[in-house]
Amino acid sequence: MKRPLFSLTISLGLLASAIAPSILPLITSARAQASENPQLVAAQPKAVDSGRLVRTFTGHTNSVNSVAIANDNETIISGSTDRSIRFWDLESGKLVRTLSGNLTVNGVAVSPDGQTLLNSGTDKTVKLWRISSGDLLRTFSGFSAMIRSVAIAPDGDIFAAGSLDKTIRIVQLRTGNEIATLKGHTDYVTSVAFSPDRSILVSGSGGLDKTIRVWQVPDERNPGRLLRTIKAHPDWVLSVAVSPNGRYIASASADKTIKLWDLSSGELLRTFTGHKDWVRSVKFTPDGRTIVSGSKDQTVRLWSTDSGELLATLEGHKRPIMAIAVSPNGRYVASASEDKTVNVWQIR
Template structure:
């Protein structure tokens, strides 16, 4: 059964250059780009106004930004290898100088936050995966070693049991956080992996990249359970819906697809732009209809919501 998503609005020219990453909270979306500032837009108001600009956050620009579930903590990673921790109070973000200072020389590429915001996971250009306790001023508690290929993406399972990383050589790894061991080195992607994402229940890992195919893995066995084919360009970003029923993907050719996990088929395609959509995120479900946001080479943060009869 196909679904339809309609353009809901956009923050046009939110950044002067490509938007590389989006993070969402209950009421805001944070966007990061090749420019030094992070931008915060309200998702409560119909015109998605800019409510804060974190100027000078990363001198050389920022490629990843993530938030915890409650929207009280965020972490951003810049092109200079710098990592910044941010705290939110009453909708206003400020730098957590203590935690940021201890994380300044990590030189990680991709980052992920645990749901409660306590743990930061990061993967580096030499393939190392680290975990840091942000409630202990950023003290490192884990260091996992892979086979040395550039770590392009990382995710933490919602229950905190697993860490997954994707790499430039096509490798995908799953580590257990409790025993700090790697039960699975996953096959199926021979080209650079650009996105890994755990389902809300943590039972499925989705991975995708330059092979243009989204592979679904069973996290208990490491087995491939599905290949989702339909993108004609690199897949750049993945996001699971709150219920785990749908997976959202974006690609280098500007197309965004919604996949039904039940039927393993694409149920909607958005193609508002022909430029790369670097990041896509479902918004927290607050009403009957689902909604998502996109950011990319058109420099705008766009919003879409499901067309309903009600």
């Protein structure tokens, strides 16, 4: 019998927008207790609905490569090969703001406090924007190659940038100071993700590397180090995500699969099959019970983390999906596509 991966009845993602931050540590404690009490599982609600398309945003003039959902759960942010970053209002369907990004925009990430946006692109820079005004606050330069992926640490103090030069730079957001450069990948870095407590960074690599690497996050007193290398897939690793409880890694690959790993041991726990082409992006829902994947096969798929069951297949794009995002409240999934659109799906 397969051991359960999650026995959680409390959804931090759904509660976070309604509960004061001071109470969140209590929820975290309750969450840990719940995992030790299987009798609580009987009360848990359905993980996801079948999913319905609630909005399609059009306006980009080239492939949409990245997408994020702001902390208000209503602002959708997209980055495109057309060199723009666009802000969309989910309720009205209207374009709110357009920013000039860095040539092709590869990645976008919203800060934990919801105030700022980070984006990376092909011009070897990372830019920091104020979400409320669209003002450019800082440009981080000095990178030696294109930045493929960016992630902001949960405390909002630092960010990680994965590059085609095979390295990951750790930079302090407030000062722009580079804290460390993590070296070890043998080909370009496609994806980076922090653990919820910021202590761990997970990276994936493409080309000939095909590994996941687990790093101790450096700070001003410790340079960081490589903790583990996972020989993950027989083809490129295109996306990685860390579960909300910090125990698991999900990886998406050009081999058409998603894999679930134990973060502490590197053990393979489950392989999700069903996509018919490259899986370009993977995320966990805020409660950790569902894995969401976006593929070159033009579909978004929802999977049970615990059982591996395919819960839903969302169809609507006409070209490959480049990126996906899950709203902080766990209600919506946004998908960005080569068809120049962003779709938003309601999954709860």
